[in-house]
Amino acid sequence: MAVLTAQAIRMIQIGGACSIVLFLFYSLSHFKSGSFGDSFSSNVNIPGAPVMSFKNVPKPKPANSTLDFQEILYISMPWRTDRQDALSLLAAISGIKMKLIPGINPSDMHVKGEPHMLNGQNMTGSPALGCWRAHANAWKYMIDNDIESALILEDDIDWDVNIKEIFGLWQWQLKYNNTIRWGRENVKKGWKEDCPYGCDWDELWMGQCNNKVNKNRLDLHWTYEDPNGPDLDSLHDWSKKEMTQVWNVTSDNRSGNQMRVTSATYGPLCTMGYAVSRMGAMRMLYNIGGWKGLGSPVDLEIQYKTNDGLLSGYTMTPPAFTVWRLGGNKDSDNDPNIEKNNNAGTGNENGESKGIKHSVRKHLSEVLEKNYWRDMENEIR
Numbered sequence: 001m002a003v004l005t006a007q008a009i010r011m012i013q014i015g016g017a018c019s020i021v022l023f024l025f026y027s028l029s030h031f032k033s034g035s036f037g038d039s040f041s042s043n044v045n046i047p048g049a050p051v052m053s054f055k056n057v058p059k060p061k062p063a064n065s066t067l068d069f070q071e072i073l074y075i076s077m078p079w080r081t082d083r084q085d086a087l088s089l090l091a092a093i094s095g096i097k098m099k100l101i102p103g104i105n106p107s108d109m110h111v112k113g114e115p116h117m118l119n120g121q122n123m124t125g126s127p128a129l130g131c132w133r134a135h136a137n138a139w140k141y142m143i144d145n146d147i148e149s150a151l152i153l154e155d156d157i158d159w160d161v162n163i164k165e166i167f168g169l170w171q172w173q174l175k176y177n178n179t180i181r182w183g184r185e186n187v188k189k190g191w192k193e194d195c196p197y198g199c200d201w202d203e204l205w206m207g208q209c210n211n212k213v214n215k216n217r218l219d220l221h222w223t224y225e226d227p228n229g230p231d232l233d234s235l236h237d238w239s240k241k242e243m244t245q246v247w248n249v250t251s252d253n254r255s256g257n258q259m260r261v262t263s264a265t266y267g268p269l270c271t272m273g274y275a276v277s278r279m280g281a282m283r284m285l286y287n288i289g290g291w292k293g294l295g296s297p298v299d300l301e302i303q304y305k306t307n308d309g310l311l312s313g314y315t316m317t318p319p320a321f322t323v324w325r326l327g328g329n330k331d332s333d334n335d336p337n338i339e340k341n342n343n344a345g346t347g348n349e350n351g352e353s354k355g356i357k358h359s360v361r362k363h364l365s366e367v368l369e370k371n372y373w374r375d376m377e378n379e380i381r
């Protein structure tokens with residue numbers, strides 16, 4: 001759904017003039033240090049190799065049907081039954097359970113219910129306001145229902161067939177090897193905590209469509225091998241650039257195994273896939289429109305608040321969720337440039353995603369196609 005997805009696509013791929021101006025305005029007015037490109041040059045050194053023992057620690061295991069969060073919520077406009085049908089199939093194939101949080105049409109919102117305006121940005125009637133409201137409803141749902149942690153997804157994403165292994169491993173890394181939180185020598189301190197992903201985060205990002213790193217704190221990251229990680233060459237440009245130019249991962253590091261980086265969250269873009277803790281949901285609602293005002297689309301607000309240290313957590317690069325594109329007006333529910341395209345595309349079967357090792361969308365046909373009569377040809381009774 002996401003304005004944000006669309007926005008990033010505009011920025012990165014299509015480059016619609018209006019959105020570039022909008023995006024740069026929002027970014028420059030917030031980040032004094034400049035645009036994304038700047039963050040990729042830094043001289044911060046990280047200390048040497050870790051010294052640690054992993055005795056008495058369970059091995060990583062696949063995550064459960066809610067990917068080791070209490071629930072999985074997904075946001076979809078009520079009329080996008082095409083996307084909802086697809087997600088039902090994908091969830092069934094992956095063995096995961098998710099709950100629909102309906103997307104919000106901004107024309108259904110009363111002006112009195114809107115957050116107060118920040119920086120003179122009038123968002124009344126804008127798709128970005130509806131998008132914010134849908135995410136705010138997801139946070140509110142968590143708060144009202146005592147949900148300790150939830151993964152929040154949008155409806156136009158792709159993931160890997162081994163998504164449970166990917167999340168199980170990340171969960172293990174965050175709980176048993178969180179060198180950002182404890183330092184390299186003290187990761188044991190996290191072992192006795194109850195929360196699957198550790199107990200210290202507001203937000204976890206694994207569905208960003210671009211990312212700004214904190215170039216002053218490049219020490220706050222670690223690299224780990226993930227057999228289900230995608231090849232560097234298959235990644236979206238921004239993600240490949242972050243891996244190679246910021247984290248210095250090269251194809252030499254791989255030797256058959258794939259690498260992922262966990263870093264302290266700083267500037268993720270897009271809200272296609274992220275998790276929040278209950279406290280994180282409260283902090284988001286408080287800081288972003290539910291108590292304080294709103295001056296930009298929800299992903300930028302989250303980015304700014306994280307940049308300012310009001311929200312914190314961990315980001316996975318390359319991300320586990322990437323956008324699935326059909327090429328046509330079905331690709332957005334809120335971007336006028338995409339919506340005015342008369343071409344509805346040729347359907348889900350011909351869509352594409354990048355940066356997923358074994359796409360679950362492409363895998364659907366392998367599981368569901370059959371031909372009874374061909375299979376019976378040699379079975380003469």
Ligand SMILES: *[C@@H]1O[C@H](CO)[C@@H](O)[C@H](O)[C@H]1NC(C)=O
Binds near residue numbers: 042247
């Ligand atoms: C990556 O390599 C550059 C050049 O050697 C170095 O300055 C930088 O600190 C390295 N980045 C990290 C995260 O280690």
Ligand SMILES: *[C@@H]1O[C@H](CO)[C@@H](O)[C@H](O)[C@H]1NC(C)=O
Binds near residue numbers: 064069070
């Ligand atoms: C999966 O694990 C999480 C975290 O332990 C838990 O809250 C959730 O209830 C589990 N999901 C299911 C379906 O059992």
Ligand SMILES: *[C@@H]1O[C@H](CO)[C@@H](O)[C@H](O)[C@H]1NC(C)=O
Binds near residue numbers: 122123124125
């Ligand atoms: C904001 O925009 C809406 C719709 O364009 C308009 O009706 C409203 O008067 C504007 N509000 C302010 C405070 O400018």
Ligand SMILES: *[C@@H]1O[C@H](CO)[C@@H](O)[C@H](O)[C@H]1NC(C)=O
Binds near residue numbers: 179184221222224
């Ligand atoms: C734990 O993190 C360190 C970096 O802080 C990394 O070098 C090491 O490979 C990780 N351990 C495992 C088992 O992944």
Ligand SMILES: *[C@@H]1O[C@H](CO)[C@@H](O)[C@H](O)[C@H]1NC(C)=O
Binds near residue numbers: 249250252
């Ligand atoms: C990757 O390999 C290169 C060259 O061997 C090395 O300089 C770099 O530190 C390695 N990076 C990581 C993240 O292991």
